[in-house]
Amino acid sequence: MQAFxxxxxxxxxxxxxxxxLGTWEIYARVLDEPVLLPGPLAVGSALLTIIFDGSLLPALxxxxxxxxxxxxxxxxxxxxxxxxxxxxxxxxRTFSPYFNALYALPVVAxxxxxxxxxxxxxxxxxxxxxxxxxFPILINTYTGVRDAPRDLIEVATAFxxxxxxxxxxxxxxxxxxxxxxxxxxxxxxxGVVGMAIAEVYLRLSGIGALISSYGSVFRxxxxxxxxxxxxxLGIGLTKLFGYLENRVRYWKVSTxx
Amino acid sequence: MPNTVNTSPxxxxxxxAKVQISGVQKYFRWEKKGVRQELLxxxxxxxxxxxGEFVSVIGPSxxxxxxxxxxxxxxxxxxxxxxxxxxxxxxxxxxERAMVFQSFGLFPWKTVLDNVKMPLVxxxxxxxxxxxxxxxxxxxxxxxGFEDAMPHQLxxxxxxxxxxxxxxxxxxEILLMDEPFGAIxxxxxxxxxxxxxxxxxxxxxTVMFVTHDLDEAVAxxxxxxxxxxxxxxxxxxxxxxxxxxxxxxxxRAEKGFIEARQEIWQMLREDLEYQRSQLAVG
Numbered sequence: 001m002q003a004f005x006x007x008x009x010x011x012x013x014x015x016x017x018x019x020x021l022g023t024w025e026i027y028a029r030v031l032d033e034p035v036l037l038p039g040p041l042a043v044g045s046a047l048l049t050i051i052f053d054g055s056l057l058p059a060l061x062x063x064x065x066x067x068x069x070x071x072x073x074x075x076x077x078x079x080x081x082x083x084x085x086x087x088x089x090x091x092x093r094t095f096s097p098y099f100n101a102l103y104a105l106p107v108v109a110x111x112x113x114x115x116x117x118x119x120x121x122x123x124x125x126x127x128x129x130x131x132x133x134x135f136p137i138l139i140n141t142y143t144g145v146r147d148a149p150r151d152l153i154e155v156a157t158a159f160x161x162x163x164x165x166x167x168x169x170x171x172x173x174x175x176x177x178x179x180x181x182x183x184x185x186x187x188x189x190x191g192v193v194g195m196a197i198a199e200v201y202l203r204l205s206g207i208g209a210l211i212s213s214y215g216s217v218f219r220x221x222x223x224x225x226x227x228x229x230x231x232x233l234g235i236g237l238t239k240l241f242g243y244l245e246n247r248v249r250y251w252k253v254s255t256x257x
Numbered sequence: 258m259p260n261t262v263n264t265s266p267x268x269x270x271x272x273x274a275k276v277q278i279s280g281v282q283k284y285f286r287w288e289k290k291g292v293r294q295e296l297l298x299x300x301x302x303x304x305x306x307x308x309g310e311f312v313s314v315i316g317p318s319x320x321x322x323x324x325x326x327x328x329x330x331x332x333x334x335x336x337x338x339x340x341x342x343x344x345x346x347x348x349x350x351x352x353e354r355a356m357v358f359q360s361f362g363l364f365p366w367k368t369v370l371d372n373v374k375m376p377l378v379x380x381x382x383x384x385x386x387x388x389x390x391x392x393x394x395x396x397x398x399x400x401x402g403f404e405d406a407m408p409h410q411l412x413x414x415x416x417x418x419x420x421x422x423x424x425x426x427x428x429x430e431i432l433l434m435d436e437p438f439g440a441i442x443x444x445x446x447x448x449x450x451x452x453x454x455x456x457x458x459x460x461x462x463t464v465m466f467v468t469h470d471l472d473e474a475v476a477x478x479x480x481x482x483x484x485x486x487x488x489x490x491x492x493x494x495x496x497x498x499x500x501x502x503x504x505x506x507x508x509r510a511e512k513g514f515i516e517a518r519q520e521i522w523q524m525l526r527e528d529l530e531y532q533r534s535q536l537a538v539g
Contacts, residue, residue, distance in 0.1 A: 151358070151360055151362055152362060152364060154332055154358075154362070155356075155358060155362035155364075156375075156379075157332060157350060158330055158331075158332055158350050158355075158356045159350070159355070159356075159375060159376040159379055159423075160350060160352065160376065160379045160380060161379055162349070162350075166379075170375075170379075171364075174364070174366050175366075177366070
């Protein structure tokens with residue numbers, strides 16, 4: 001807590017928010033066009049309204065369930081395939097260009113394809129979240145596994161680890177944990193984006209449905225209030241995984257500082 | 258070029274050799290721009306280590322001394338010859354051997370205690386016994402109180418103490434040491450050498466100690482084996498007749514020490530001069 005207060009950045013963030021919101025509020029009042037630009041106070045009151053009338057929390061819960069499903073699948077498959085690809089140079093050389101190409105491809109572009117192949121049910125939506133979060137996790141995992149310390153593999157072998165599984169468990173995966181966690185942190189931010197895309201473009205559900213419905217009746221204050229949980233969710237989850245990442249990689253950080 | 262002398266000192270006492278290295282040949286092969294390259298690293302190495310003997314292996318850099326040690330450890334396949342331990346051919350790492358690494362080889366995500374315990378955990382030893390043994394050896398190498406420290410919090414000398422405890426915790430018959438004090442500052446190195454002597458004396462363990470440090474080689478060993486520059490062959494084997502324990506007198510002022518040192522230095526120098534002349538020509 002003390003470190004948090006000492007952190008000057010925090011003051012900067014708050015100061016910027018105050019200036020930004022103040023300017024916005026003044027400009028909105030001068031403009032006086034609530035459909036075009038409601039002020040932050042109006043958005044705030046809309047947010048309180050949708051919290052208390054019970055429309056936000058069930059929507060948020062539905063969205064989070066979607067995120068959890070897609071993200072869990074992305075972590076399991078990303079780490080699993082990443083370890084396999086990273087451990088075998090032939091697979092690395094064969095597949096990594098494709099992974100990097102797919103990583104660069106925006107998921108929105110794939111939405112029509114997902115719709116055709118998987119429909120707009122839960123499966124299709126989970127796949128959109130999965131595709132968003134999968135590649136950073138995969139790429140970080142196989143980088144970490146590929147660069148596993150050879151000297152430690154030799155140490156483990158010298159002391160009697162004789163199976164591939166033993167080496168993975170005792171050396172390769174623990175050494176790659178900091179990379180894997182970095183991938184997971186990147187993946188969760190992209191997963192939130194994928195969740196919003198799936199809910200707006202595939203089938204209206206959760207937060208996405210809320211956003212669309214307020215947009216279609218030009219309730220811009222409620223629209224902004226419904227969007228607000230998304231970046232907060234992204235920041236919160238990224239912070240959480242960043243914290244976990246620092247905890248597992250403290251041995252690595254402290255050697256360089 | 259100096260003549261290479263092949264000395265495979267047949268155990269004078271008639272005891273069987275603990276480690277028998279006979280005619281070991283090793284090529285390194287790789288591909289460069291589609292062309293196969295190969296380098297002969299070891300060319301028919303013969304060397305026997307008696308049980309309980311401390312043998313230093315020294316030679317110019319690139320002579321293959323570390324390669325030889327890794328072959329004995331069972332970490333590296335080789336192309337010809339044979340390595341036997343108690344008469345049984347080596348096909349991989351074994352429980353009777355333990356290794357100490359130049360770069361310490363500690364697991365940075367494990368505490369000192371867990372690093373030392375690792376060989377026992379791999380062997381599925383009783384966890385309570387493993388814990389107790391590991392603590393005992395941490396104390397023996399002078400690290401009591403550091404059980405829960407992470408390796409990066411320790412100095413190089415302390416890290417290698419952990420490496421030593423990890424190698425000793427399984428009570429191996431043969432200790433393979435690959436320039437263990439090469440990355441440690443000079444004062445700490447001498448202290449560690451003395452402590453190694455104390456840990457080893459009366460233990461009956463056979464030690465193969467690879468180093469490029471002439472003083473260290475002579476100070477520790479019963480016998481110093483000199484390798485020729487690559488491809489590595491045994492050039493000479495020099496007995497060091499200095500009384501033990503060696504830590505309670507001024508070893509380096511002793512006549513035997515100076516003579517052995519001089520003899521080996523002469524051989525290493527010939528190789529160095531040859532290398533220098535090759536550089537001048539090439």
